Amino acid sequence: MTDPRFHALPDGRRIAYRHTPGSGPAIVFLPGYMSDMAGGKATAVFDWAMAEGRECLLLDYSGCGLSDGDFADGTLSRWREEVLALIDAHCAGPVVLVGSSMGGWLMLLLGLALGDRLAGLVGIAAAPDFTEWGTTPGQKADLAAGRTVFEDNPYGPEPTPTHPLFWTDGQAQRLLESAIALTCPVRLIHGQADPDVPWELSLRLSAQLRSDDVQVILIKDGDHRLSRDGDIALLLRTLAALA
Template sequence: MPRWTCMNALTEYFQGPEGRRIAYRHIPGTGPALVFLPGYMSDMAGSKATALIDWARESGRECLLLDYSGCGESDGAFADGTLSRWRDEVVALVTDRIEGDVILIGSSMGGWLMLLVAEALGGRVAGLVGIAAAPDFTDWGFDADQKAQLSRGETVFEGNPYGPDPTPTYPQFFADGERSKKLDGPIALSMPVRLIHGQRDSDVPYAISLRLAEKLRSDDIQVVLVKDGDHRLSRPQDIALLLRVVGDLAAASPAERTQTP
């Protein structure tokens, strides 16, 4: 049964690809719809996702949160998760629940996933917002020994600064990530893009956002560097910045202008 959370946003379930049951929260409102894509081993209960849907409700905007399979309230095992699998889940859910355009908001790994989702959704994507976006982290995020271990089919465990248990990377995820890299060449996405990155991010160098900005075909790109910001960017001032960036981008989108008298 659904349950109430996030200022009365219902948790519902969608029968996703291959029958996987995907948990999501969706509120109606004006478009373009805001779609939040969590990071690696994260879910829609995080502070940024919660702040976004609460702000969207107060602003009368459509918003969609979700848990990838194996995460949060969705079915499945995290060990089976890959970027391609989670991309297909997001695309299926957006196609089923949202009629108009969307703005994709990706945090960390979600910033990689938003590129794959944007390619699949095409002209429906009115904008992208990356928060410490981490495209291609299977390439630059592991040393040679770790890559060799993953290539042999072994799981790599790393220290987790956000919890007591180590963070696993599974061979299946690594192999799919290597096939899904985006920074080796031009990225043929032309919608407006906003990238927010902390300069004290110890997990994803802010140079990754600068590199992503160079690779994207769009000319409408702004990179916002937060000098004292860490990877999570979850302080009140960081969330206020995120909501301001999202609000400005949504208000400037063609879909928004068509709804304004």
């Protein structure tokens, strides 16, 4: 892995990133909610890209990992702006977006913004619209009233917060109720033992995408993280075949 560098946005936000040059299209990894570029899947993709001489970009959203900011201020719109700024600054040609969980929602929003520069999408337990299907009516009422919701976190000691700003923005960014105007090749990998994001959601997403080149890959015993050696090997094979 290369050492992290920092990209300064016009408002002073400093976004941590790692970039390795190489042949294209550039592979851009989008972490999940409260995750960062130090995760196992992100580092595996970056290491593979370096070994293969492929261009790759990792980053931490503001309020996450090494980047500046408060997580409570984070929204899909804000993080989309940051990723677009880094792509424009460091990737000259087409890109393949790899999105994990919430990153799979963000990759769709970014894909719509990138237009002809988008060469492909790889979703890993992609979770579009989870502010809608992932919150109860009571939680929605609390969030709409400006109250942060906390839930048990199976992946760490601290509860997982959902902040009102993120939820409100997410509700405005929902995609699954209508056709999604993306025509690039798409690969959706999902574990059928995922306790957090129903695997059927990848089938629903597949149906809504305008592209005819969509494949859904189900792993019967796969969990949400899909970080086992075999899961990562499948991800890298899928990425190599697509990119």
